[in-house]
Amino acid sequence: MRFIDLLATAAASAALAAAAPAVDTPSPVETGLRLVKTSEADPGSWVTEEGKDQLVADGVDFFDITDIEDEEVLTILSTPPSELRSFHTRQITYPTELSHQDRANCLIPRINTDGPQLWLKNMTEFWNRHYRSVNGTLAAAWMFELVGEIAGPNPLIEVAQFPHSAFDQPSVIAKIPGASDELVIVSAHFDSTGGSATARGPGADDNGSGVVVILEALRIFADARYRPENTLEFHFYAGEEGGMLGSKDVFADYKAKNKTVLAMMNQDMAGYSPSGKISIFTDYADPGLTAYCRLIAEEYTGETTQDVCGYACSDHGSAYANGFPAAYVCDEPVKTATRWIHSPWDVYETIQWDAIHRHSVFTVAFLLLAYGATIVFHNLFFHPLRRFPGPKLWAASPLPAVLNVLRGTSHYKILELHKRYGDIVRVGPNELAFAHADAWKDICGHLQRGQDENGKDPKYGNEDLDRSLISASRERHGPMRRLLSHGFSARAMAEQQPLINTYIDLFLQRLREHGEGGSKPIDLTKWFEWATFDIIGDLSFGESFGCLQTSASHPWVDSFFESMKIIPAVQSIHDLPFFSILKPLYFLLFIPKEVATQRRTSELFAEESLKKRLSLTTERPDFVQAMLERGKEYKLTPTELRDNSVLLTTAGSETTATTLTAAVYFLGTHTEVLEKLKAEVRSSFKSEDEIDVTSVQNLSYMLAVLKEVMRVHPAVAISLPRSTPPGGAEIAGEHIPGNTTLGIWQYAIYHDPTKFLHPDSFIPERWLNDKRFENDAKHLHQPFSYGPRNCLGMNLAYAEMRLILARMIWNFDLELAPQSRQWAVNQKVFFFWEKPPLWVNIKQRS
DSSP states (O other): OOOSOHHHHHHHHHHHHHHSOSSSSOOOSSTTOEEEEOSSSOOOEEEOHHHHHHHHHTTOOOEEOTTOOOHHHHHHHTSOGGGOTTTOOOOOOOOSSOOOHHHHHHHGGGOOSHHHHHHHHHHHTSSBOOTTSHHHHHHHHHHHHHHHHHHTTOTTOEEEEEOOTTSSOOEEEEEEOOSSOOEEEEEEEOOOOSSSSSSOBOOIIIIIIHHHHHHHHHHHHHHTTOOOSSEEEEEEESOGGGTSHHHHHHHHHHHHTTOOEEEEEEEOOOSOOTTOSOEEEOTTSOHHHHHHHHHHHHHHHOOOEEEOOOTTOSTHHHHHHTTOOEEEEESSOGGGSOSOTTSTTOOGGGOOHHHHHHHHHHHHHHHHHHHHHHHHHHHHHTSTTTTSOOOHHHHHOSHHHHHHHHHTOHHHHHHHHHHHHOSEEEEETTEEEEOOTTHHHHHHSOOOTTOOOOEEOGGGOOTTTOOSGGGOOHHHHHHHHHHHHGGGSHHHHHHHHHHHHHHHHHHHHHHHHHHGGGTSOEEHHHHHHHHHHHHHHHHHHSSOOOHHHHTSOOHHHHHHHHHHHHHHHHHHHHHSTTHHHHGGGHHHHHSOHHHHHHHHHHHHHHHHHHHHHHTOOSOOSSHHHHHHHTTTTSOOOHHHHHHHHHHHHHHHHHHHHHHHHHHHHHHHHOHHHHHHHHHHHHHHOSSGGGOSTTGGGGOHHHHHHHHHHHHHSOSSOSOOOEEOOTTOEEETTEEEOTTOEEEOOHHHHHTOTTTSSSTTSOOGGGGTTOGGGTTSOGGGOOTTOOGGGSOTTHHHHHHHHHHHHHHHHHHEEEEEOGGGTTTTTTOOEESEEOOOOOEEEEEEOO
16 A cells, blocks of 8 residues: 555545544544544544545555554654654664675575466455455465465474454464574565455555565575574565554564564565666655665665655554564555556556566565674674673674684684683674583583483584484483493403504504604604504404504595594584575585595495404404494494494594694603603603503603693694573573573683683693692593593593503603794694694604
8 A cells, every 4th residue: 555646645634634523532433433544643533444445545545543552653653753763762773785695695596486476366366355355364364375385395484373353354474483583574465455345456566466575585485494593574464455454463562572673674566667676665664774675675686766655655654653673665656656556457467577576586685684784783782692791793793703713713712702701701693602610510511300401512413414422312322322331441441452552563663664763753743643543443443544554544544634624614604694595505515525525435434344343253352342242222223333433433543643742742842841751651660561551540740741731732622512402501600591502612721821820831740739730720621521421432542642652752762853843833723633744853762
């Protein structure tokens, strides 16, 4: 409904005003009359429903205010827009330039008019869709069914009817729930009129065209299974031609429920455009949102026109009157709009489909780009995490965190943020970093009966794709862990020692051969990796990778390190809110083909290795044997056996190699520590044969060295994120809302001067009851994680590191080569440390 003839409108309004009783609140003269208001100055007049039809036929726009009891809304409807700023208490600043166009560019090519043509054809076959007619009620039922069908591909979308007490025709609302309840709304009214409740009123342009535009946008978002940060709503209003009846009730309800509407964009008439330009209407609308709509329209559809449409022009007026930011776009300015509205001649054949396509492009772009604008506002001022300190840019958008991840500098940046903001820092729109004394216990600790777990953050794992212990659900994790734990028992380690010693013997032999008596430095980064992969590979698959035997890497090991390089990019994509748009093309767009090929090659290698291992008739003291022997409680499927073997290999090799490499580096840069350790090892044993899994446990200084290495250079420097359950959780004395990402960044905690004295210094004595360090927060040092999901192989890792390091110290004198004296300085992390070569001169002990 819009003004058609401004002179007729003015005359009719004046006549109604003159006929109105000279009192502030007119009273009905008979049952069934409705109070209508045609301008701010009009106090209102009582008319019949037929009288309202006549006003529409005469081109007079009006609000039906009969049921409005909200004095503020009535005041707004009686006040010129220039005087209304005091009533609009929630002002939102919209951007003056566009960003996040990549989101829109992904979806806009999917727009077409096939659906809109079919939907509009069916819509106009109703005799009319008048809000007081049986046809109008049937049309509403059809709309509800159609909206549900279009929303079907995305099970998250909720479709509901919104009933109205004054008439039978309900409105229809589709909602795509977001991480927040704040709303971005697009709307169109679906009722029509031909002059009365019985007259033919196909309503093709007014407003079937606007409806099919909103429906096409809904289809695009439903098919993409888009999951927004803010909640998106698609409104189809009843009773607009009766004085904004449907939208008036909807926004009165939203105001009463204190809902936050960040943007409402209304489409009324979108299918007839001789100019070929979208028209932006500027009156009774939010100026900032209107300007932002113009920016979007001009970017995606070209030049626009501008006009005003007057009082009670369309449903955006209801949002406006209730204090919500609203905008209105149309197909043409008033003077050049179709002349067939509100008549039997507003038919399907008059629709220009290029106009429908143009408005659909604009609507999809609006939903995606307005989302980008309003989410920043939401994150800063309405998000439930807004009370936690942190940099504003990080709170507003995930991009600062993503950039640090991609640069490999997250561990340094989080340390800087903890130093500045304290123990709990907001490091993303929906993410907190913790360095609090109770962080480990509250986030990862054992649960009370009935307490929900802070589970693995779903952004960084997929329980359906990975059947290993690390991603297992709470129900699967317990029995699976108990089964796997038998391979790490004291008895198992004693049985595994001969196998481990075989590889350590070969490792030491290769160091002698390639070190050339200390005259040639060798790269211990590489050699530690080969040694640990061979040891754990044999325990996991029944045979080693042969790296030490051939003095060369194995393709499976190479593919592992190559695949690890992609993890930061994958995690960053998950953090970007428009990832769900791209999910169907995820592997194609973001996983290089060779990496996907390497993953499958790795799986095939693991499967073949396990087949050979399972074919053995003799028992071996390895992880596979433990899993098979104890399979009564929890029998692993072949896929679970494969994925757990891969997990044990990767988790038990790279991290151990990193700690050993870092240990040699810090010993080489702290010769006084190296001399103390050398004295302890060489005085504790009479021969190398005495060095075994049991005896190395008596090397207290070595344990202190390893603990200090894992503090200054933890193998897992970054956060392994958890997520609060839907009902939230109590953490560090704070209630944390549901579905919040939680992080404990080990590097950041261990280098925090409020947690450790001289945090950047390598001082093993801090672990030996040195009084200087008695106030260190040593309970926060959890290099193997904490709680029921901590590292299953912790004891094996300690035994392996002690054995290798003790036997190296027993056999060799180590000297760090000059080119590696800055090995750990500014080292980056891409899930694992990006370790450069560690060049060391190794001389046989004199």
